[in-house]
Amino acid sequence: MASTPEDKQRKENLAGIGCARKRKEDPRFIQGKGHYVDDIKLPDMVYGALVRSPYAHARIKGINKDAALALPGVLTVLTADDLKPLKLHWMPTLAGDVQAVLADEKVCFQQQEVAMVIATDRYIAADAVELVEVDYEELPALVDPHQAMVDDAPVIREDLVGKDEAGQGKRIHDNHIFSWEVGDKSKTDATFKKAAVTVKEEMLNQRVHPCPLETCGCVASFDKVNGHLTVHITSQAPHIVRTVVSMLSGIAESKVRIISPDIGGGFGNKVGIYPGYVVAIVASIVLGQPVKWIESRIENLSSTAFARDYHMVGELAADKNGLIQAMRVNVLADHGAFNSHAQPTKWPAGLFSICTGSYDIPVAYARVDGVYTNKAPGGVAYRCSFRVTEAVYVIERMIDVLAKKLAIDPAEIRRRNFIKADQFPYQSALGWSYDSGNYPAALDKVLEAVDYEGLRKEQAEKRARGELMGIGLSTFTEIVGAGPSKACDVLGVGMFESCEIRVHPTGSVIARIGTISQGQGHQTTYAQIIASELGIPSDQIQIEEGDTDTVPYGLGTYGSRSTPVGGAAAATAARKIRDKARKIAAHLLDVSEQDLEWDIDRFRVEGAPDQVKTMKDIAWAAYNNVPDGLEMGLESVNYYDPPNFTFPFGAYLCVVDIDKYTGETKVRRFYALDDCGTRINPMIIEGQIHGGLTEAFAVAMEQQLVFDESGSIHGNSLMDYFLPTFVETPVWETDYTVTPSPHHPLGAKGVAESPHVGGIPCFSNAVNDAFSHLDIKHINMPHSAFRVWKTIHAQGLDKRT
Amino acid sequence: MIPPEFEYHRPETIDQALVLLTQHGEEAKILAGGHSLLPLMKLRFAEPAHLVDLNFIESLRGIKESNGLIEIAAMTTESQLITSPLLLDKCPLIPDAASQIADPQVRSRGTIGGDIVHADPGNDHPAIMLALEASFVILGSNGERIVPASGFFLGAFDTQLEENEILKAIQVPVSVAGSGHAYCKLKRKTGDFATAASAVSLVVEGGVCKKINIALTNVGATALKAEAAESILTGQTLSDLLMEKAVEKAMAICDPAEDLRGDREYKIHMAGEMTRRAIREAFAKATGGG
Amino acid sequence: MAKKHISFTLNRQNIDVLVEPRELLIHVIREQLQKTGSHIGCETSHCGACTLDLNGQSVKACTVLAVQAEGGEVLTVEGLLQNDKLHPLQEAFMQEHGLQCGFCTPGMLMRAYRFLQENPQPTEAEIRSGMAGNLCRCTGYQNIIKAVQTAAKNMASA
Secondary structure: OOOOOOHHHHHHOOOOOOOOOEEEEEEEEOOOOOOHHHHHHOOEEEEEEEEEOOOOHHHHHHEOOOHHHHHHEEEEEEEEHHHHHHHHOOEEEOOOEEOOOOOOOOOOOOOOOEEEEEEEHHHHHHHHHHHEEEEEEEEOOOOOOOHOOOOOOOOOOOHHHOOOOOOOOOOOOOOOEEEEEEEEEHHHHHHHHHOOOEEEEEEEEEEEEOOOOOOOEEEEEEEOOOOOEEEEEEEOHHHHHHHHHHHHHHHOOHHEEEEEEEEEOOOOOOOOOOHEEEEEEEEHHHHHHOOOEEEEEEEHHHOOEEEEEEEEEEEEEEEOOEEEEEEEEEEEEEOOOOOOOOOOOOOOOHHHHOOOOOOOOOOOEEEEEEOOOOOOOOOEOOOOOOOOOHHHHHHHHHHHHHHHHHHOOOHHHHHHOOOHHHOEEEEEEOOOOOOOOHHHHHHHHHHHOOOHHHHHHHHHHHOOOEEEEEEEEEEEEEEOOOOOOOOOEEEEOOOEEEEOOOOOOOOOOEEOOOOOOOOOOOHHHHHHHHHHHHHOOOHHHHEEEEEEOOOOOOOOOOOHHHHHHHHHHHHHHHHHHHHHHHHHHHHHHHHHHHHEEEOOEEEOOEEEEEEEEEEHHHHHHHHHHOOOOOOOOOEEEEEOOOOEEEOOOEEEEEEEEEEOOOOOEEEEEEEEEEEEOOOOOOHHHHHHHHHHHHHHHHHOOOOOOOEOOOOOOHHHHHOOOOOOOOOOOOOOOEEEOOOOOOOOOOOOOOOOOHHHHHHHHHHHHHHHHHOOOOOOOOOOOOOOOOHHHHHHOOOOEEEOH | OOOOOOOEEOOOOOHHHHHHHHHHHHHHHEEEEOOOHHHHHOOOOOOEEEEEEOOOOOOHHOOEEEEOOOEEEEOOEEEHHHHHHHHHOOOOOHHHHHHOHHHHHHHHHHHHHHHHOOOOOOOOOOHHHHHHEEEEEEEEOOEEEEOOOOOOEEEEEEEEEOOEEEEEEEEEEEOOEEEEEEEEEEEOOOOOOOOEEEEEOOOOOOOOOEEEEEEHHHHHHHHOOHHHHHHHHOEEEOHHHHHHHHHHHHHHHHOOOOEEEEEEHHHHHHHHHHHHHHHHHHHHHHHOOO | OOEEEEEEEEEOOOEEEEOOOOEEEEHHHHHHHOOOOOOOOOOOOOOOOOOEEEOEEEEHHHHHHHHHHHOOOOHHHOOOEEEEEOOOOHHHHHHHHOOOOOOOOHHHHHHHHHHHHHHHOOOOOHHHHHHOOOOOOOOHHHHHHHHHHHHHHHHHHH
């Protein structure tokens, strides 16, 4: 059918898929009417504050609460001994381990939770924290993961002594958590032995923190009369919290209500279930009053959910033309004092096996060993799918290392090794089935846009003058949208996503989805999806998330799963409604269903264009005039179990100029081309890419949680921890190609994490590339001015003649 | 992050403030901009029983000129320094340095006096004061005394100011013809203290450096006056060779502590590099090239 | 410690509250006066989420004592709306997608509100330095800069 101006207008009225629709969330945020956890004030609410350990490793010989309890306004002080009768002094982690809720006889990291003071206001609670006297006997701290498994290493987890497994397979040392391996080791080893060229490099993804601007916190409110527990919480996965809270507390899941209100950024920090939440809940149950607990920034950076800390050895084997024949990676993963990383339960190293990247590598092997150290627990996915940043970093750095060894241009070596467009669906050596891609097209578009040849020429000229200029490339492939329940679960719950849609008689819609926005604009984009599927304007579609009492069970938002899984659930639920609507339309028009065709916002009788029923007509009829045998109403629920992950990709290029006298790196240009399949809201996509690139920049250049030999954390406030401001942040240029996912109902793949995952190696490659004419193979992140200068100075490049 | 309890005092005259300080002795702390003191109190590193807030004393605000001296009242904020036409015209080093401190909101509270008296080695004004040969007008119950910046800073967080004294004003000479100034500061990010910084104030006549002051930030327990470096350049025309000699002398007096900004070697080299850049910039300004 | 009565204007209304001397302005505004638009992100005056306007200047209210506001004029994001009309900055932030999670937004708006009075026609570089006391973890700032530029343009032509 030819598209008339009238059709176009009807389509535009929907503001559906592809529309740069303004966000529905914004009016409340710009007027200060956001509703975040710390904004909640309930009658009789009291405040919790945590007493934390000053030592990284110490035995607790005694805790004296008397002085704290004597302070007027203090209601109680809870310690592990108080939680023991309830069996709540330890809690299970998502990774099969246990974690102390309040330190039980010993502390295993600095700032570990030792006691919680509850008082009538937060000022008194803060005073009382100072009055709790804890008698510690300091123990030697284990800080370096490389020393974790030496014979005389201090044993961190005495509770696990003698146990040969800690929830994720066999362990071989008291400080060992798991070994996980994937791929064909013997074939890989054999390929390396006979390869013409091999490269091997140690590289670190340093310990960092997602550091959303809002810290973690909750308001727990137990109603003693009806036995209901309501918790407002900064959670990216409220249903998981409900299940865990129910399991821990024994309160029926139907009497536990978890609400994630507006969330001030998550980036993986708000996936975990933290001791502060649990103690606040216990305190509320004990006191029968609402209890608020809000982290300070220092507590946030010190104790909740770090990311990375992957000590990797990457290896590539290739022929003399740079064609990669095999890849081998060994990783030592520092998980801190408790294994509470947030991954799908069966995946101790997350989806790290995406480490073969965008390249057609015939054989590969990867092994990850997790160890305990006296540091905060965690290992979350910081704006990425599980361990995908680490995986993409190792391949994108290693391919540059190989390019340098063979004196092949980094763009050229990528082109030679790319999986070709006609190889999709592509089966990777480490077991993934890539859905779709067109890598050469993406790279070529970027190279042309920036005049790559010209940049290389300029670099050669600058080098001749002794100046340092670097050009970094990253042609990454992600794996997101966890995930197929056959592969992924959290504590046994499959990683599906859900959507419930109700179309009201007058044609407006409420849809409830099991994910939870932390700034991604779900209220806007989900409505667009449903608008296009149902032919109802998105402004008529209200999206609700985050309240476990009203929303169907969902696994939450992290690992770029909202669009790939939640969006698919929304589309599928909408299609169920459209199927029913077709039946009603056929009935109203007195034709058979097969005679109808869908036309933007209505069904029309094929061959009789004037005979139509709009969705508005049908919605009304659904409540008064349906065919015999059909239920009244127009609602549906879908639990979407994705058949596969999605594999977004992109090609990024970064140009840096380095001041050789100070080590400062200036990002002159950053060009990011993303392919996330079908694009739902281009405005929001661009915003997500800007944000992800800025976080990638921070990680690559300066972010790091630093520990001294005693295990004391340094740089755990925003004085030191690097969050770039307007001044430091580069300008971003964005571009795109569209290669839809064949298995997703809309062809969409997810985008918000690509810039972080792809950006980090791009910056790092650019800095490394500035030194590629010298005998330097790899420089670890973060590429702070200080660390870059150390390289420069060691090479004597800053000498004045 | 909650400060401990204290009693709050809001004097409206300097005399009232002095009485309060005498009365409460070492239990009292002066509250100026608050951006150093309040965070320390929130961390419970400082727990004064009395806070004497100088923010409402009119006579502690304002910038004026008399007899070749500019007098800056101690509670003048960084924002006021940056926008002062008098300073921009006759003592541009101060607005230049102030604009490199912290961020706009912090600068609208932070004061020049607070920055000087707190004497954090990372604070910027101490080095500026040394470079400008400033003097401090100090009031105590025994009256007024004027102390030169040189010698005022005794150690980290330690100055010649007594417990019951108040810094009333800062006096700096009006910059003369042929003078040039620069403050070059290397920092990791907005809001950070300097990794190293160098303040230079010089006078050039007929291509010859008649006089030069060089002072360094955050590479020792106090701001450091690089006197040996100054004497290399005094009376000379600027050359690469002399510049390098001077820089070497400046680096020689640095004794920084290693921290997340860098190790000693880096900080010393950065003090040298900032000095090199500041001398060049000041020289260019003095000779009309900047 | 004895509480003190303080009075000031909040969003053009007279306020009288009883506070402890140590109470931070941000806590009094958010908790006693229940204007929760201004947020707390770092508590060390680095993030700017608590930025509000005090006596015609942008300040970080996590590092100002409530007693210091005595007799002063305080404006928060809740006061930007006048006669039910959004401020041009509020319109521009929506127009240019200058926010995502919204947590930094009130502080951003309040700083931009004051900044555009200090500098009504800023360049991009001036916006970057003038807004450098406000952190955002979501947007990468680029669209916030656009929003400030758009607002400046609209205010000039109004």
